[in-house]
Amino acid sequence: MHLVIQALILGSLTGGVYALMASGQTLIFGIMKVINLAQGAFVIVASYFTFSLFQMTGLDPFLLIVITTPIMFILGAATQWFLLRPLRPDDAAELSLLVTFAVALGLEGALSIVYKTTLRSIMPGYENHSWTIWGYQVNEVRFYAFLLSIAMLVILYVLLQKTKFGRSVRATVQNPMAAQLLGVNSKAVSAFGFGLGVSTTAAAGAVFGLITPFNPGSHYDLISRLLTIVVLGGMGAIGGSVIAALMMGVGAALVSALASPIWADFTFFIVLLLVLLLRPRGLFGAKVRGAL
Amino acid sequence: MSKAGIIRAVAFFGILGLLPLGVKPQWVINLLIFTLMYATLASSWNLIGGYAGYPSLGHAAFFGFGAYFIGIIFENNVGNGYNPFLILPLVGLCAGLISIPIGYIAMKTRKDVFAIVTITLLFMVQTLAYNLRAVTGGAQGKGVAVPPFAPATFGRPFYYVMLILLLTAMGISFYFRRSKIGLSLAAVRADEDKAHGVGIQVTAVKIIAFAISVGIAAMVGGVWGYYEGFIYPQFAVDPLITIGMVLMTFLGGRATLWGPVLGAFILVPAQQYFSYEFGATQFYLLAYAAIFLIIMLVLPRGILPTLTDRIRLKAKIAAEAAK
Numbered sequence: 107m108h109l110v111i112q113a114l115i116l117g118s119l120t121g122g123v124y125a126l127m128a129s130g131q132t133l134i135f136g137i138m139k140v141i142n143l144a145q146g147a148f149v150i151v152a153s154y155f156t157f158s159l160f161q162m163t164g165l166d167p168f169l170l171i172v173i174t175t176p177i178m179f180i181l182g183a184a185t186q187w188f189l190l191r192p193l194r195p196d197d198a199a200e201l202s203l204l205v206t207f208a209v210a211l212g213l214e215g216a217l218s219i220v221y222k223t224t225l226r227s228i229m230p231g232y233e234n235h236s237w238t239i240w241g242y243q244v245n246e247v248r249f250y251a252f253l254l255s256i257a258m259l260v261i262l263y264v265l266l267q268k269t270k271f272g273r274s275v276r277a278t279v280q281n282p283m284a285a286q287l288l289g290v291n292s293k294a295v296s297a298f299g300f301g302l303g304v305s306t307t308a309a310a311g312a313v314f315g316l317i318t319p320f321n322p323g324s325h326y327d328l329i330s331r332l333l334t335i336v337v338l339g340g341m342g343a344i345g346g347s348v349i350a351a352l353m354m355g356v357g358a359a360l361v362s363a364l365a366s367p368i369w370a371d372f373t374f375f376i377v378l379l380l381v382l383l384l385r386p387r388g389l390f391g392a393k394v395r396g397a398l
Numbered sequence: 399m400s401k402a403g404i405i406r407a408v409a410f411f412g413i414l415g416l417l418p419l420g421v422k423p424q425w426v427i428n429l430l431i432f433t434l435m436y437a438t439l440a441s442s443w444n445l446i447g448g449y450a451g452y453p454s455l456g457h458a459a460f461f462g463f464g465a466y467f468i469g470i471i472f473e474n475n476v477g478n479g480y481n482p483f484l485i486l487p488l489v490g491l492c493a494g495l496i497s498i499p500i501g502y503i504a505m506k507t508r509k510d511v512f513a514i515v516t517i518t519l520l521f522m523v524q525t526l527a528y529n530l531r532a533v534t535g536g537a538q539g540k541g542v543a544v545p546p547f548a549p550a551t552f553g554r555p556f557y558y559v560m561l562i563l564l565l566t567a568m569g570i571s572f573y574f575r576r577s578k579i580g581l582s583l584a585a586v587r588a589d590e591d592k593a594h595g596v597g598i599q600v601t602a603v604k605i606i607a608f609a610i611s612v613g614i615a616a617m618v619g620g621v622w623g624y625y626e627g628f629i630y631p632q633f634a635v636d637p638l639i640t641i642g643m644v645l646m647t648f649l650g651g652r653a654t655l656w657g658p659v660l661g662a663f664i665l666v667p668a669q670q671y672f673s674y675e676f677g678a679t680q681f682y683l684l685a686y687a688a689i690f691l692i693i694m695l696v697l698p699r700g701i702l703p704t705l706t707d708r709i710r711l712k713a714k715i716a717a718e719a720a721k
Contacts, residue, residue, distance in 0.1 A: 141510045143517070189691060197698045200451060203513050204644065207455065208690040211641060215683025326637065330518035337514060368529040375522040378515060379503050386507045 112242055113363035114356055119245065121355020122252035123313050127328065128335040128347040129259055130306030133266075136279045136342035137299035140190065140202045146328030147210040148304050152178055152311025153320050154221055157228050167228050167312045168250065174308040182304025185209055186297045210325060217322035228315040251313035258309050259348060265302070266344075275299050279342065327371075331358075334374040338381050340391025350389060406656075407568075414561055418554050427553040431625065433666040434560035435618055439639070440646040440658030441567035442614035446607045447644065448652035449574055451587035452509055454608070455640050456516030457615045459523035460493045462635035464616030465623030467492065469540045470533060472624070479545030482624045483559050486617045493616030494609035501608040505601070520640060527631035539630040542623060556625045563621070564659070567614050571655050579603050587653070615643075638686070645690050651700030660701060665689075 131145040152174055159170045189209065193201050227233070235246040266272035277285035278295045286292045314320065314328075335354050339346030354377065358370040381388060414434075418427060439457065447453050467489045468482050476482055504515035527534045534540055547555060574580035582603040585593035594600045623629045643658075646665050651657030672685065697704060 139510075141514065143513075189695070192695055194698065197694075200453065200509070201694050201698060203510060204453060204648075205691065205694055207517075207641065208687045208694070211637070211683050212687030212691070215681070215685075215687060219681065219684065326521055326524075330521045333514045333518055337511065368525070371522055371525045375518050378518055379500075382503050382506060382511065382515065386511075 108241070109363050110360065113359040115242055115244060116248070117356035117359030118352055119248035119252045119355075120317075120359065121352035122255040123248070123310060123317070124331065124335055124355055125348040125351035126255040126258055126306050126313075127310040128332050128339070128351050129262060129344050130303035130310075131332055131336055132303075132339065132342060132344050132347040133262070133306075134300055134303035135336065136344070137275055137303075138186075138190070138202075138296050139199070140206065140300075141333070141336075142300075142303065143203065143206040143329060143333075144185070144210040144213065144325075145304070145307065145332055146325035147213040148178060148181065148307040149311045149314055149328055150217065150320060150322065150325045151181070151213055152308045153228070153315035153324075154217055154226070154311075155308075156312040156315055157226055160228055160230065167230055167316060168254065171254075171309045171312050174312065175305050178308040178311075179301040179305035181301075183297045183301030185304070186300035190300070191293065191296070210329070214322045214325060221322065223321050223323065225319040225321050226315070227319045228312070230316075233316050245317075247313070247316045251317070254309055254313065258306060259344075262302075262306070262344070271295075271298065330371070330378075331374055334378040334381075337378055338388055340388030343388065343390040346388060346390030411561070411565060415558075418551075418557050424553065427557060429667060429670055431553055431557050431560055432670070433662055434557070434564050435622060436642055436646055436666050437659045437662035438560060438564040438567045438618050439615055439643040440650070440662050441564065441571055442611045442618070443643040444571060444647050444652060444654075444658045445567075445574060445611040445614075446604075447611075448647055448654070448658070449580060449583040449587065450604055450607050451653075452505060452512045452604065452608070453644070454516045454611070455513050455637075455644070456519040456523075457612060457643060458635055458637060458639040459516075459520045460497065460612040460616045461619035461622070461639055462523060462527060462631075463493055463496070464489045464619030465626075465629050465634045466527065466534055466540065467616070468620040469542045469623050469629045472543050473541065474543055476543045476545050476624075479547055479555065482545075482620065483555070486559075486563075486620050489620045490613035490617040494613035497609045497612045498605055501605045502601070505604045505608070520635065520637065524631055524635040527635050534629075534631065537631065539628050542627050542629065544627060545624075553625075556621060559621050560618070563614065563618055568655065568659070570610060570614075574607075575655060579606065583607055584653075638682070641686060641690070645686065645693070648690070648693050648700055649697075651702035651704070654700070654702045657700050657702045 127145060127149055131142050134140060134142045134145075155174045155177060156167050156170050159165070159173060160167050163170075189205050190198075190202050193205070233247050237244045237246065266275060274285065274290040274295050275298075277288070277290055278292050278299070282292050285295075318324070331354065335350045336347055338354065339348070339350030354374065357377070358373055361373045362370045417430065421427065439461070443454065443457055468485065471485065472482050500515065500519065504512045528536055530536075545555075574583065582593065582598045582600070585596075585598055586600050586604060590600055619634070623634065642665070646661030647658045648661070649665060650659065650661030669682070673682065693700070
């Protein structure tokens with residue numbers, strides 16, 4: 107029982123981090139119907155940025171997010187503007203997924219030239235501290251990361267629900283053509299939305315670098331997890347992806363604790379197949395024709 | 399088949415069939431084996447990714463499955479050296495059967511989801527290859543017995559088996575273009591809902607195409623594992639193999655008979671040349687990604703369809719001028 111509760115704690119904290127990565131991916135899917143296979147690679151890029159900035163300045167990794175977020179935003183928006191926007195409309199659906207895959211490999215290649223393939227960790231000195239509450243270990247970094255994820259998700263929510271930009275994004279999600287007719291600049295919204303979705307990887311990357319050693323190939327571990335979460339939550343549903351991330355975080359932690367960490371990845375694949383078989387639109391996905 | 403088509407095929411396979419008898423250097427044969435390997439992989443990927451328009455990112459999982467299949471059976475003894483080749487149809491059959499339930503679930507909804515499931519499958523199989531140490535040898539790799547072929551012509555049997563696999567893949571590809579199944583797939587690619595509406599068995603044709611496609615990929619993987627003699631998880635189940643076959647198909651022209659082969663004959667020698675000249679494998683990834691992005695942005699339909707269109711257009715202009 108102790109083991110199970112400990113796994114629950116660890117799993118929900120990890121799930122919070124996944125929620126941050128997945129919410130960005132879901133946002134991108136919602137706006138452009140593009141599955142961003144490079145989301146994991148962007149997380150790793152952000153981890154390296156945080157790593158380098160931390161080594162140069164010695165500032166706390168959590169503070170560095172203020173610097174890395176705009177950088178990741180620009181990277182994301184540039185990806186959309188230069189690589190996805192020019193695709194011809196009749197090819198776009200088929201090619202955009204492959205473009206993001208190529209971007210992921212390109213980022214991995216660039217990182218392995220600059221940083222080589224040795225495993226790195228961001229070590230501000232408190233990365234292994236944890237509190238003991240009633241005999242349960244609560245890792246400090248993961249706890250802060252969890253709080254950070256919630257804060258970022260709240261910001262994202264406010265941005266989407268309460269601002270003019272958010273309204274144009276939501277309009278584009280619902281009906282791009284109608285949104286454009288009503289004066290929404292859907293090209294700009296797409297680039298902005300992609301940038302916004304990628305910018306969530308800044309915080310996620312900092313945290314990922316704190317809790318796990320990483321190298322340029324680490325994004326492969328993230329791709330399948332993020333995709334499973336996005337499908338489970340319902341593609342395009344940001345709230346759904348947060349809940350799905352927590353569920354998968356807990357699920358993987360339970361499997362790791364009770365069986366073996368090897369089977370944690372397997373769990374993701376089985377869940378993915380089961381969701382597609384039993385409830386293809388995911389837990390909270392809208393039943394829209396042409397969507398899932 | 400048109401007369402020109404027959405001549406083209408006979409010339410292509412005739413030259414490739416005679417080549418090892420005239421060309422002696424090992425490195426040329428080695429290069430040709432890898433070129434044929436990718437030509438076959440790209441042709442098989444084209445069956446589902448090109449004709450049906452369902453972009454599989456998980457073919458490397460089946461490639462690795464084939465490699466381990468051969469590696470596990472023939473760990474210690476290969477007899478006269480030809481036994482692993484005789485097992486290949488069984489490897490393909492097993493891979494095809496495994497792919498049916500996966501394909502059924504993955505192709506139920508939409509093309510993006512198919513890509514998601516197949517790429518997840520790829521990484522899961524890679525994790526399994528690392529962790530089922532008792533069967534795969536884990537990160538230490540798995541050795542395959544060395545066949546008793548004469549050193550001077552060691553590569554020759556592998557070469558000819560790859561050539562036969564390419565002939566098979568292209569034969570199926572050619573059959574697809576002319577038969578009901580190929581037309582059904584073209585309809586699926588153009589508009590799946592309408593195809594379903596006019597009574598095409600969309601699920602069945604998609605699953606058949608996927609199963610045949612990954613079956614061939616698994617057989618190629620089997621030959622590759624045997625030829626390499628040592629199977630490591632990171633090379634057997636490698637995203638680069640997946641992206642390689644996708645890239646070559648796109649470069650040459652997807653949903654064409656010769657496009658994937660053309661793509662492989664351009665890219666594999668180029669890749670070998672660059673790795674010889676520059677060494678560092680990190681540049682591989684970057685170069686692959688860059689070429690891929692350029693193709694998709696500049697030449698999204700690939701070389702062959704673009705060329706045929708040009709030629710047709712020129713002929714039309716000439717005909718107009720003649721009037």
